[in-house]
Amino acid sequence: MKFSQKTAYLSSAIFAELKTRKNQRLASGKEVLDFSIGTPDLPPPRHVMDVIRQEIENPENYKYAIKDLPELTEAVIDWYQKRFGVSLDPEEVTSLLGSQEGLGHIALTLTDPGDVAMVPDPGYPIFMMGPMIAGARLYKMPLLRENRYLIDLERIDPTVAHQAKLMIVSYPNNPVTATAPPEFYEKLVWFAKKYDIAVIHDNAYCELIFDGPPGGSIFNIPGAKDVAVEFNSLSKSYNLSGCRLAFAVGNREIIGHLKNLKSHLDYGIFLPLQKAAIAAISGPQDCIRETVRIYRRRRDILVDGLASLGWQMDRPPATMFAWAPLPKSYRSSMDFTLELLDKTGVLVVPGSSFGDLGEGYVRFALVQPEEEIRKAVDAIKNSGILERDILSEQSRCAL
Numbered sequence: 001m002k003f004s005q006k007t008a009y010l011s012s013a014i015f016a017e018l019k020t021r022k023n024q025r026l027a028s029g030k031e032v033l034d035f036s037i038g039t040p041d042l043p044p045p046r047h048v049m050d051v052i053r054q055e056i057e058n059p060e061n062y063k064y065a066i067k068d069l070p071e072l073t074e075a076v077i078d079w080y081q082k083r084f085g086v087s088l089d090p091e092e093v094t095s096l097l098g099s100q101e102g103l104g105h106i107a108l109t110l111t112d113p114g115d116v117a118m119v120p121d122p123g124y125p126i127f128m129m130g131p132m133i134a135g136a137r138l139y140k141m142p143l144l145r146e147n148r149y150l151i152d153l154e155r156i157d158p159t160v161a162h163q164a165k166l167m168i169v170s171y172p173n174n175p176v177t178a179t180a181p182p183e184f185y186e187k188l189v190w191f192a193k194k195y196d197i198a199v200i201h202d203n204a205y206c207e208l209i210f211d212g213p214p215g216g217s218i219f220n221i222p223g224a225k226d227v228a229v230e231f232n233s234l235s236k237s238y239n240l241s242g243c244r245l246a247f248a249v250g251n252r253e254i255i256g257h258l259k260n261l262k263s264h265l266d267y268g269i270f271l272p273l274q275k276a277a278i279a280a281i282s283g284p285q286d287c288i289r290e291t292v293r294i295y296r297r298r299r300d301i302l303v304d305g306l307a308s309l310g311w312q313m314d315r316p317p318a319t320m321f322a323w324a325p326l327p328k329s330y331r332s333s334m335d336f337t338l339e340l341l342d343k344t345g346v347l348v349v350p351g352s353s354f355g356d357l358g359e360g361y362v363r364f365a366l367v368q369p370e371e372e373i374r375k376a377v378d379a380i381k382n383s384g385i386l387e388r389d390i391l392s393e394q395s396r397c398a399l
């Protein structure tokens, strides 16, 4: 059989390898402390689960939804107004079957094969995959620590910028955890208008900020709706990742084309889940504060615990991840990840799976309770895996 060339780059060799190694370890009776995938281990709000329980009893709710319930669109509009002070019209809102789905499809509405899409490197994988599925050419925008992981718009080649059709931007950022100040978004909107580029802002972690001001919306910048859409997910804010609930809002032309594309691909979100989304964004929001408190504690236990062993990393200001540079004597994030799993049972994601500039790092997802994080730190300490560093340091001193 002949398959498309796309199938080659769609195979996620790294994740398949990690899964195999994890299963082999479990099959041999050894423990795995899994910090790899960013799926929250925390429960959803009780009142949201109650809505799902009630609504699944109603046989009417098993029909094709086709569209968003008007009450859902209204709830999103109210939520944006209350949470960000941003006004939206119903034509500026669409649901998504998770942000992942929207990010996978939106490039089909904005690019033709060969068009340029600008994406961050390192970046959450679907940022590159979505445009690649659409046949776009990628222009990678480096996220560098020395630039606080902000995209350096001034360094983008103007010839490429003139060709680009879309640009994907996301702060607070997975995997590097950085946030971006309002001045960055002002420059971004100005840049997108100058070069006529659609901006897709993925705001999945706007609620999970530990230090600094609360997360905003790109639409807090005047004129942003002329060029941008924003994705917002309920997966991490409300621990609903399995429900596949997210929204895209903003520029009505882009939203219109996305809705139209989706009308050919899916028949909308299961109605009990649409009602759950309404309950989540319209109901009490204290669950978010509790989630932030828990991740902040986990972050501190991990960062301080590893620092006490001599493994230093920046303290993540946001998200549910930690982005750790490889201990000095390691070069390959994949080799280090496999050795770490083998010697300690701790499973992380190699930075190289987020793009070329992710090499040299590994990502921890803070999806284990405090005791498991402490156990992981102890396992790392007892394994001696960091001692290669001390030994190479000593041999350098001896020279």
Ligand SMILES: Cc1ncc(COP(=O)(O)O)c(C=O)c1O
Residues within 6 Å of the ligand: 038, 097, 098, 099, 100, 101, 124, 170, 173, 174, 202, 204, 233, 234, 235, 241, 244, 245, 246
């Ligand atoms: C930056 C970012 N965007 C989008 C997603 C996907 O979210 P959803 O569950 O809404 O598809 C994730 C999930 O980890 C993410 O980290």
